[in-house]
Amino acid sequence: ATRDGGEPVRCYEPSMGERAARRLRLIRGFSAAVARRDVRVDFQPVVSLGERTVIGVEALARWDHPELGLLLPDEFVPVLEATGQIGELTSFVLGEALAAARRWLDRGMRLSVAVNVAVANLGNPGFPDEVASLLVAHRVPAELLTLELTESGVSSEREVALPVLRRLHGLGCRIAVDDFGTGQSSLAHLRRLPVDQVKIDKSFVLGMGTECGDVAVVRAIVEMGHTLGLQVVAEGVERAAVRAALAEMGCDVAQGYLVSRPLPAGCFDAWLDSLDVR
Ligand code: C2E
Ligand code: CA
Ligand code: CA
Ligand code: CA
Numbered sequence: 272a273t274r275d276g277g278e279p280v281r282c283y284e285p286s287m288g289e290r291a292a293r294r295l296r297l298i299r300g301f302s303a304a305v306a307r308r309d310v311r312v313d314f315q316p317v318v319s320l321g322e323r324t325v326i327g328v329e330a331l332a333r334w335d336h337p338e339l340g341l342l343l344p345d346e347f348v349p350v351l352e353a354t355g356q357i358g359e360l361t362s363f364v365l366g367e368a369l370a371a372a373r374r375w376l377d378r379g380m381r382l383s384v385a386v387n388v389a390v391a392n393l394g395n396p397g398f399p400d401e402v403a404s405l406l407v408a409h410r411v412p413a414e415l416l417t418l419e420l421t422e423s424g425v426s427s428e429r430e431v432a433l434p435v436l437r438r439l440h441g442l443g444c445r446i447a448v449d450d451f452g453t454g455q456s457s458l459a460h461l462r463r464l465p466v467d468q469v470k471i472d473k474s475f476v477l478g479m480g481t482e483c484g485d486v487a488v489v490r491a492i493v494e495m496g497h498t499l500g501l502q503v504v505a506e507g508v509e510r511a512a513v514r515a516a517l518a519e520m521g522c523d524v525a526q527g528y529l530v531s532r533p534l535p536a537g538c539f540d541a542w543l544d545s546l547d548v549r
């Protein structure tokens with residue numbers, strides 16, 4: 272409600288105030304949290320559905336807040352996007368992911384690392400140079416780095432900086448379209464973009480267990496993705512029956528709790544070692 276010609280009348284709502292206060296804490300505390308290493312990266316394995324081998328990881332940010340507890344990216348990423356601090360998170364996650372890739376290479380394992388990139392990162396013309404120098408610093412071949420962009424990020428021409436995307440692809444990095452199926456874009460639209468991979472949104476994959484409609488949607492994305500020459504990844508694979516159905520459809524790659532939850536680096540390495548001895 273507004274008074275005539277005046278300021279909007281705001282009703283007092285404690286939860287709104289609390290949420291705003293929490294947001295402000297995140298905004299003000301983020302840089303220090305990165306410096307203190309309260310922000311970390313967990314790794315979730317990605318497996319080939321054909322050979323059933325671990326081919327890479329997705330790097331997922333976590334914020335272990337000393338007072339608020341473990342924060343998940345769904346809370347703090349939108350906040351950092353709104354304030355322009357997302358570049359700092361992306362740089363941190365890229366550094367951690369490439370350092371891990373280097374460690375694995377030194378142990379004779381060629382694992383690809385996937386990093387989530389925000390639309391705002393593509394708006395930064397310096398971003399490809401940053402990626403290039405991080406690849407050099409960590410001595411990781413560009414083809415081992417996948418940059419994941421949400422479907423909504425790549426589908427809005429207005430927002431996507433196509434030249435930046437082309438330069439990233441030109442470095443040899445692989446580009447993935449994340450959360451595919453949730454946005455407005457069609458697979459045909461992707462043909463005009465430098466994209467190598469589609470990740471079927473987990474809502475469809477989770478629904479494969481129960482709703483037959485989702486099986487049809489997933490099958491259609493796998494088939495059309497392959498027609499366009501894209502690698503197709505299913506995320507949110509929680510059940511063996513779903514993994515079997517995906518393999519039967521010819522889906523290339525799976526990611527989900529069935530294989531492993533995202534793990535802190537040390538735990539991920541221990542998990543990898545436990546596969547070797549099996
Ligand atoms: P996403 O990129 O779609 O990442 C996959 C999310 O699904 C992760 O949630 C992961 O823990 C969860 N997941 C994996 N397997 C399963 C499964 O089998 N079942 C279910 N129910 N969930 C599964 P998480 O780590 O909470 O991340 C949420 C989102 O936050 C990510 O979704 C991504 O969009 C964003 N995010 C995470 N890390 C970063 C980052 O470093 N930068 C940016 N910009 N965004 C990030
Ligand atoms: Ca992702
Ligand atoms: Ca996703
Ligand atoms: Ca998501």
